[in-house]
Amino acid sequence: MTPDDLKYSKTHEWARADGDVATVGITDHAQDTLGDITFVEPPKVGAALRKGGEAGVIESVKAASDLLSPVSGEVLSVNGALSSAPEAINSEPYGAGWLFTVKMTDKAELGTLMDAAAYNKFVETEG
Amino acid sequence: MKKTPLYNSHIALGAKMSPFAGFEMPLQYGGIIKEHGAARGGAAVFDTCHMGEFRVCGGAAVRDLERVLSCDVADLRVGACRYGFMCNAGGGVMDDLIIYRMAESEFMLVVNAGTADGDFEWLAANVTGGTSLENISEKTGKIDINGPAAPKIVASMMSGPVTGLKYYGFAKNSCRGGEVIVSRTGYTGEIGFEIYCGADTVMDLWDDCIGRGAVPAGLGARDVLRLEMGYPLYGHELTAERCAAQAGFPRAVSRKKEFIGSDRVLDPAAAGQTLAGIALDGRRAARHGDALASQDGKTVGVVTSGSFSPALGFAVALAYVDNVFSDIGTELRVISGKTEIPGKICELPFYKNATARSDINLYL
Numbered sequence: 001m002t003p004d005d006l007k008y009s010k011t012h013e014w015a016r017a018d019g020d021v022a023t024v025g026i027t028d029h030a031q032d033t034l035g036d037i038t039f040v041e042p043p044k045v046g047a048a049l050r051k052g053g054e055a056g057v058i059e060s061v062k063a064a065s066d067l068l069s070p071v072s073g074e075v076l077s078v079n080g081a082l083s084s085a086p087e088a089i090n091s092e093p094y095g096a097g098w099l100f101t102v103k104m105t106d107k108a109e110l111g112t113l114m115d116a117a118a119y120n121k122f123v124e125t126e127g
Numbered sequence: 128m129k130k131t132p133l134y135n136s137h138i139a140l141g142a143k144m145s146p147f148a149g150f151e152m153p154l155q156y157g158g159i160i161k162e163h164g165a166a167r168g169g170a171a172v173f174d175t176c177h178m179g180e181f182r183v184c185g186g187a188a189v190r191d192l193e194r195v196l197s198c199d200v201a202d203l204r205v206g207a208c209r210y211g212f213m214c215n216a217g218g219g220v221m222d223d224l225i226i227y228r229m230a231e232s233e234f235m236l237v238v239n240a241g242t243a244d245g246d247f248e249w250l251a252a253n254v255t256g257g258t259s260l261e262n263i264s265e266k267t268g269k270i271d272i273n274g275p276a277a278p279k280i281v282a283s284m285m286s287g288p289v290t291g292l293k294y295y296g297f298a299k300n301s302c303r304g305g306e307v308i309v310s311r312t313g314y315t316g317e318i319g320f321e322i323y324c325g326a327d328t329v330m331d332l333w334d335d336c337i338g339r340g341a342v343p344a345g346l347g348a349r350d351v352l353r354l355e356m357g358y359p360l361y362g363h364e365l366t367a368e369r370c371a372a373q374a375g376f377p378r379a380v381s382r383k384k385e386f387i388g389s390d391r392v393l394d395p396a397a398a399g400q401t402l403a404g405i406a407l408d409g410r411r412a413a414r415h416g417d418a419l420a421s422q423d424g425k426t427v428g429v430v431t432s433g434s435f436s437p438a439l440g441f442a443v444a445l446a447y448v449d450n451v452f453s454d455i456g457t458e459l460r461v462i463s464g465k466t467e468i469p470g471k472i473c474e475l476p477f478y479k480n481a482t483a484r485s486d487i488n489l490y491l
Contacts, residue, residue, distance in 0.1 A: 039410040039411045039435060057411075061160070062159065064414070086410070
């Protein structure tokens with residue numbers, strides 16, 4: 001369920017690196033905890049994000065939560081389809097539900113994120 | 128934390144549980160959007176065993192209840208029920224409730240779980256010696272089943288007919304040999320029933336509804352459904368601190384009698400604000416406690432409930448708004464944390480295609 005080719009943050013975002021560019025989304029565990037997602041405010045294209053810093057807002061029927069960026073860099077693109085169909089995050093959190101892409105300023109940050117096995121363990125122990 | 132008689136079923140169904148009014152209640156099972164869709168397009172069944180029920184009877188019951196409740200009581204027919212408030216001396220709402228006339232001198236009051244104990248004490252202190260009160264909450268089981276498919280499901284479960292039931296009418300019936308009360312009421316806006324039975328038989332009724340196609344739905348869906356109808360939720364739109372005059376709901380308040388708090392409730396000067404519906408621009412939800420600002424930045428109200436509306440595709444909110452800003456079409460802004468959400472006062476209900484008042488025979 002947790003893809004092996006991604007890196008994971010303790011705040012339940014994932015990053016898929018391709019050269020200098022990382023695609024970012026939230027994990028299956030995160031979408032399941034939030035419930036049916038109804039609104040996404042992505043970061044602005046061109047915005048400078050810090051690792052662990054605010055990158056937008058995600059709302060479900062019952063909750064609103066801040067979206068944090070797992071890596072530092074400049075926002076290259078956002079997933080525009082989510083503005084009218086944010087439920088894609090629930091149905092395909094690692095695919096069509098991606099949130100934004102970032103041109104990373106420090107690829108070494110990826111090394112501080114968890115791999116799939118470590119993230120699964122983290123979710124289990126976090127309860 | 129208290130549990131309803133259906134607790135084990137919720138766990139078996141994989142519900143996410145959440146504390147509500149002292150009970151551990153199901154928040155959702157398969158997802159709020161799916162459960163909401165079942166109520167609007169099929170049938171949803173809710174555990175409402177947590178709610179409080181009181182039996183009130185005796186020769187002075189009518190007179191006593193007229194004084195304690197904001198709605199008219201004497202002209203209520205046996206077999207009909209009515210929505211009303213129980214107010215304090217200042218006109219604040221201690222609870223909203225439904226009063227059922229079971230017989231000439233016998234009534235059932237159905238109240239909110241979180242306020243039930245206080246309501247009962249208030250009633251006991253305000254009725255005369257000729258009226259007997261009994262709290263039957265513990266021994267009463269209750270489920271709500273609502274949606275266009277609900278009449279067929281319930282008709283197939285009951286020994287007697289349900290065809291004669293009008294909106295806000297109720298009748299005794301029987302199911303699996305046990306006596307039940309079937310009431311054509313609910314909290315979703317859709318046609319359907321609140322069914323009262325024994326606490327020991329409610330599990331069979333619940334399983335039967337699900338077996339016949341009703342989708343179990345939790346408090347999350349229930350809250351969204353009632354908000355789309357503009358129905359108030361105690362603790363949000365209605366509180367002991369806010370005068371009932373501001374809430375609207377004219378059918379819940381009699382202008383023909385005196386009741387506790389009526390001098391305040393019926394005083395137009397007490398209503399400086401009005402409960403209003405707001406349609407927001409887009410999907411982002413306003414939340415309880417968010418401020419409302421006029422176009423020139425003045426605070427003119429407060430949000431009491433807000434959510435994305437799955438039926439409409441945009442967010443809606445209920446709010447108390449200064450009277451001068453409460454006209455339909457008035458543009459306002461919700462101040463929600465760091466962001467502002469533009470919106471417009473609109474007519475209630477937000478969702479206009481609900482079926483609750485339709486002819487039941489269209490659904491049998």
